[in-house]
Amino acid sequence: MDLLLGVLRFLLSTTLILLLTIPTAFVVIQMELKIIAGAQLRYGPNRVGPWGMFQSTIHGFKVLAKEDHIPDQADRATFTLAPWMVYMAAAMSMLVIPFAPGAIAADFNIGIVYFFAVLGLSVVGLLVAGWASYNKYSLLGGLRSAAQMVSYEIPLTLSVVGAVVLAGTLNFRELIEWQLSHGWMLIWQPVGLAIFYVASLAEINRTPFDMVEADSELVAGPFTEYSGMRFGFFFFAEYVALFIMSGIMISLFFGGWLAPWPFPAQLDGFIGTLYGVLWFFIKTYIFVAIAVLLRVTLVRIRVDQLMGVAWKVLLPLAMVNLIVTAGAVVAFNL
Amino acid sequence: MRIPGAGILKGLRQTARNYWAPKVTNQYPESRPTMPDRWRGRLDLIYDPFGEHKCEVCFQCAQVCPVEAIDMSGFDSTGRRIRYGLPEIYDERQDPNAYRRAGLPAEPMRNAARWDQEIDTPWLHGVIDGFGGRPEALVAIFSAVEQRYGYLPERALREVSERMSIHWAQIFGAAGLGGFRLLPADGHLVTVCTCAACRFAGGEALLEALRADLGVSPGETTADGAISLATSDEVAAGALSPALRIDTMVYGPLTVEQGRHVVAERRKAPARTKAAAGKAS
Amino acid sequence: MSDSSTGLSPQIRILPGGDQRLLAEIGIVDPTSLESYRKAGGYAGLARAVRKLGPEGTIDEVAAAGLRGRGGGGYPTADKWRAARAAPGDGKVVVANLIGADPTALGDRALAEGNPHLLLEGVLVAAFATGASDAIIAVRRDWTVAIERLRAAIADAEAAHLAGYLVMGTDFSCVVRVWEGAAALVAGEETALLAALAGDRGMPVIRPPYPTERGLGGAPTTVQNGETLAHAAWIARNSAKKFRAIGSKEAPGTKLVSVYGRVAEPGLVEVALGTPLSGILAFAGGGTGTTKAVFIGGPGGGALTAKELDTPYDYASLHAAGAGIGLGQFLVADGDTCMVDSARFFLDYSAREACGKAVPCRIGTKRLVETLDRILVATPRPNDLLLLRELARKMTDTALCHLEARAPGPMLTTLDRFPDEYRAHAERGECLAGACRTSPQPPLLAPLAGL
Numbered sequence A: 001m002d003l004l005l006g007v008l009r010f011l012l013s014t015t016l017i018l019l020l021t022i023p024t025a026f027v028v029i030q031m032e033l034k035i036i037a038g039a040q041l042r043y044g045p046n047r048v049g050p051w052g053m054f055q056s057t058i059h060g061f062k063v064l065a066k067e068d069h070i071p072d073q074a075d076r077a078t079f080t081l082a083p084w085m086v087y088m089a090a091a092m093s094m095l096v097i098p099f100a101p102g103a104i105a106a107d108f109n110i111g112i113v114y115f116f117a118v119l120g121l122s123v124v125g126l127l128v129a130g131w132a133s134y135n136k137y138s139l140l141g142g143l144r145s146a147a148q149m150v151s152y153e154i155p156l157t158l159s160v161v162g163a164v165v166l167a168g169t170l171n172f173r174e175l176i177e178w179q180l181s182h183g184w185m186l187i188w189q190p191v192g193l194a195i196f197y198v199a200s201l202a203e204i205n206r207t208p209f210d211m212v213e214a215d216s217e218l219v220a221g222p223f224t225e226y227s228g229m230r231f232g233f234f235f236f237a238e239y240v241a242l243f244i245m246s247g248i249m250i251s252l253f254f255g256g257w258l259a260p261w262p263f264p265a266q267l268d269g270f271i272g273t274l275y276g277v278l279w280f281f282i283k284t285y286i287f288v289a290i291a292v293l294l295r296v297t298l299v300r301i302r303v304d305q306l307m308g309v310a311w312k313v314l315l316p317l318a319m320v321n322l323i324v325t326a327g328a329v330v331a332f333n334l
Numbered sequence B: 001m002r003i004p005g006a007g008i009l010k011g012l013r014q015t016a017r018n019y020w021a022p023k024v025t026n027q028y029p030e031s032r033p034t035m036p037d038r039w040r041g042r043l044d045l046i047y048d049p050f051g052e053h054k055c056e057v058c059f060q061c062a063q064v065c066p067v068e069a070i071d072m073s074g075f076d077s078t079g080r081r082i083r084y085g086l087p088e089i090y091d092e093r094q095d096p097n098a099y100r101r102a103g104l105p106a107e108p109m110r111n112a113a114r115w116d117q118e119i120d121t122p123w124l125h126g127v128i129d130g131f132g133g134r135p136e137a138l139v140a141i142f143s144a145v146e147q148r149y150g151y152l153p154e155r156a157l158r159e160v161s162e163r164m165s166i167h168w169a170q171i172f173g174a175a176g177l178g179g180f181r182l183l184p185a186d187g188h189l190v191t192v193c194t195c196a197a198c199r200f201a202g203g204e205a206l207l208e209a210l211r212a213d214l215g216v217s218p219g220e221t222t223a224d225g226a227i228s229l230a231t232s233d234e235v236a237a238g239a240l241s242p243a244l245r246i247d248t249m250v251y252g253p254l255t256v257e258q259g260r261h262v263v264a265e266r267r268k269a270p271a272r273t274k275a276a277a278g279k280a281s
Numbered sequence C: 001m002s003d004s005s006t007g008l009s010p011q012i013r014i015l016p017g018g019d020q021r022l023l024a025e026i027g028i029v030d031p032t033s034l035e036s037y038r039k040a041g042g043y044a045g046l047a048r049a050v051r052k053l054g055p056e057g058t059i060d061e062v063a064a065a066g067l068r069g070r071g072g073g074g075y076p077t078a079d080k081w082r083a084a085r086a087a088p089g090d091g092k093v094v095v096a097n098l099i100g101a102d103p104t105a106l107g108d109r110a111l112a113e114g115n116p117h118l119l120l121e122g123v124l125v126a127a128f129a130t131g132a133s134d135a136i137i138a139v140r141r142d143w144t145v146a147i148e149r150l151r152a153a154i155a156d157a158e159a160a161h162l163a164g165y166l167v168m169g170t171d172f173s174c175v176v177r178v179w180e181g182a183a184a185l186v187a188g189e190e191t192a193l194l195a196a197l198a199g200d201r202g203m204p205v206i207r208p209p210y211p212t213e214r215g216l217g218g219a220p221t222t223v224q225n226g227e228t229l230a231h232a233a234w235i236a237r238n239s240a241k242k243f244r245a246i247g248s249k250e251a252p253g254t255k256l257v258s259v260y261g262r263v264a265e266p267g268l269v270e271v272a273l274g275t276p277l278s279g280i281l282a283f284a285g286g287g288t289g290t291t292k293a294v295f296i297g298g299p300g301g302g303a304l305t306a307k308e309l310d311t312p313y314d315y316a317s318l319h320a321a322g323a324g325i326g327l328g329q330f331l332v333a334d335g336d337t338c339m340v341d342s343a344r345f346f347l348d349y350s351a352r353e354a355c356g357k358a359v360p361c362r363i364g365t366k367r368l369v370e371t372l373d374r375i376l377v378a379t380p381r382p383n384d385l386l387l388l389r390e391l392a393r394k395m396t397d398t399a400l401c402h403l404e405a406r407a408p409g410p411m412l413t414t415l416d417r418f419p420d421e422y423r424a425h426a427e428r429g430e431c432l433a434g435a436c437r438t439s440p441q442p443p444l445l446a447p448l449a450g451l
Helices: A002-039 A055-065 A076-096 A111-119 A119-134 A137-169 A172-182 A189-203 A228-253 A269-297 A303-330 B006-020 B058-066 B096-101 B121-130 B134-151 B154-164 B168-177 B196-214 B254-267 C036-040 C046-067 C079-084 C108-115 C118-129 C144-157 C190-197 C227-240 C275-281 C315-320 C339-355 C357-378 C382-398 C402-406 C409-417 C419-428
Strands: B188-193 B227-232 B244-246 B249-250 C093-098 C134-140 C175-179 C219-224 C254-261 C267-272 C290-296 C300-306 C329-334
Touching: A002 A055, A002 A076, A002 A228, A002 A269, A002 B006, A002 C315, A055 A228, A055 C046, A076 A111, A076 A119, A076 A228, A111 A119, A111 A137, A111 A172, A111 C079, A119 A137, A119 A228, A119 C402, A137 A172, A137 A189, A137 A228, A137 A303, A172 C093, A189 A228, A189 A303, A228 A269, A228 C290, B006 C300, B058 C329, B121 B134, B121 B154, B134 B154, B134 C175, B134 C254, B154 B168, B154 C190, B154 C315, B154 C329, B188 B254, B188 C329, B188 C409, B196 B227, B196 B254, B196 C254, B196 C339, B244 B254, C036 C118, C036 C144, C036 C267, C036 C382, C046 C079, C046 C118, C046 C227, C046 C339, C079 C219, C093 C108, C093 C118, C093 C190, C093 C227, C108 C144, C108 C227, C108 C254, C118 C134, C118 C219, C118 C227, C134 C144, C144 C190, C175 C190, C190 C219, C254 C275, C267 C275, C275 C290, C290 C409, C300 C339, C339 C409, C339 C419, C357 C382, C357 C402, C382 C402, C382 C409, C382 C419, C409 C419
Parallel strands: B188 B227, C093 C134, C093 C219, C134 C175, C254 C329
Antiparallel strands: B188 B244, B244 B249, C254 C267, C290 C300, C290 C329
């Protein structure tokens, strides 16, 4: 009976999460269109639906209708597999996101480890896409993505270890509950937050670290030869990843579903879930908006600068942060 | 003191402020800009790094332009009359000033004298009306004009465009694709057939010999203006291969020696000159 | 300017021998006399179609004969007619395509000059079968003799109530006109021809809709090669069974083949489809010198080696060999002919004649010629031979019209069959045929005069 319930619960939650990725991508893309347009003194899309809010949705359907072309020298099997891999990596990492108390698809004790493990999968997809396309731009983009994402995963993961040591848990729910009693992790781990923020932007290939796509140099990086819905999957995965990274960041450092004030920071029961979801989405989309604003503000940095930042600045800083945190935990018996 | 990241924050402040600032986009169909009455847009072609323009002669822009803003006749880099042209040498921009404005050396057009030939307008109108002004008769009209002038004078084409109310681009395109001569030939026009039949029967050697004899390449005229050499796939020599055509007569099959002889003979006969071409009927 | 014995322009020489069917009457029938043609059995086919078979019966008869388009496509004629007949719409048109894409193909010109009434009868049979009330015979403008004779033939036929209104006292009417067309390769493509007929630039249009659904002026239009129509007239006169008497099973009947190049007697010969290539070569008196290859189908065809000369001349086997029947061009090359240079010649021709509408054709042919030029002067880029194949495949895949799709044919077939010549040129600058000068030289063939 328990097993059956477990399977049912698994099917239900994964389906919901998969379904959730689509409107999420639409909302994030729409935000990107509107915010960038606004910052460039344009109106942005304003014809489809009220205030043009269905523009990204209509884009999504347009992508469905487009011809799906496979270059004839491409490796067909891996070429078709790559978008799926990237998209599944994004969708799978969404499983552990703590939306609200009682609204976590998979609330298990090593959620943070799982998250970083799954997130690393998308690099395989990108590398495969770059290789399978039989195109030099694609291959360059794929290699860049491998170099960049593997490099940044190290400071990204290390920056979180400080928080994990403090809270003494690898479970997202427990981490947020710890923040309820101790204040947001932001106060305890400012350096960790800074490292995490920079590394997370690089990890999901956002400007100023979008070396992988680098439209002006590499056409579209690994996606150059992709068209139709296969391209759509990459595109969706990218924006879903932006949402996920923002969600993880607020869960780790900004109290997750907790309201920013203590009266009350969290409610019980079904109302409590809705209350948590509300705060979770508000905080997450604030960070999505900041990422978009960063994109329209900053220029792309060079590949060597990118790698230099990862290995020479972020990694030592993360190490120091970890040692100091660990020392403090031992010294003050936190 | 420099604070790390201060520049980024400054940039973010600027973009965020812009987000709330008034927008500059014209909402086109609803609000339209008021243009000065004499406003003129100017089209420009893109150049590649070697200074050649990148236009690929597809002509599709001219064909779809509803107001005929794109004009496609002129001279290419080797001075050949061609069915497209640099924007700087549109017909209306022939004066040296246009060149100077375009930043090009203001040389006189190499072939400029050739395309302001006077034409017999009443005669041309008669021809057009004889076909009832139907667009499908274009090729027949062109044939008539070519028969009279030996080529299709620019002005005649303009006149056809005007009389028949057909876009100039369309007229020029139909003429350009139809295998008509668009430039007058000086002296006798010697056309060496380069169709597959002639070529494999020794047409190449014939062309080489004539090229050596006359000292000109196809498309050029001898220094004394007596012979213009040309090549064409359309002599349609068939069993006469290899063949050449002098003015309207087809000769073949020819050995190299015979070809030389024929050309030398015809060279002596008086030819229709550039000046006389307009008056001949 | 016509030969007294056959009444044809001197360019056209009809070779003796072969399976003469359409050509049989040329030289016997006076092309300027309706009487002479009727005496030879002319217009009996039209009478049989109009009085006895009826439109459906005529189409069935053509279907039974298994007639396929002789313009290169090889599309079953009856299917085309049926589609045009079934298409809704008034003012259907039949267009006889005598634009004869390649100037070296002489078949249509011989028919138009030597037996214009046969062509006219074919047009009328097609018009009757498809329910067309208008017919246009599109002729190259430089075939002045053909135009003159066709016009006279139409006038004579109208006077005798064989064309025009109420043909032979029935309610079938068809007004036939002659239209002078431009002399350009692309004008032979059916949609380009229809565009030119409407006074537009002669450029192909994307299909569907096919001309049989929406063609000239929006009306269903049957565009048919002149030779095909003459065959249709022959079938109407002599029955499908007789038509099937010669030719192969899949492709019965005959085809007009223009043999030229390194042969003793270049000219036009009519052969049954399925005749081995060596047989065709024999009609032209055999090759001068050692025959190395034959280019079949002109710029859209391909080359076969001397070893393959027992290949039957029909649609399927030529297509399998990478060539095509085309308009019946049959070019013989001997040991002194450089295959690389020949491929360049055909591609250069296609490039110059490209209308410029489709990008892969406009730029692709140009790039192919440039690549071959590099190979010819032994300055190739490392993967030039690869580039040739890839570009050719892309052009074929993305073609707008069949001229473009087949333009790389001569290059691909020579590349397959004479790789040594390509390699010698590319690597050593050496011409195995000894025909090319191997030092860098400007291209021999200048662009079209006056353009």
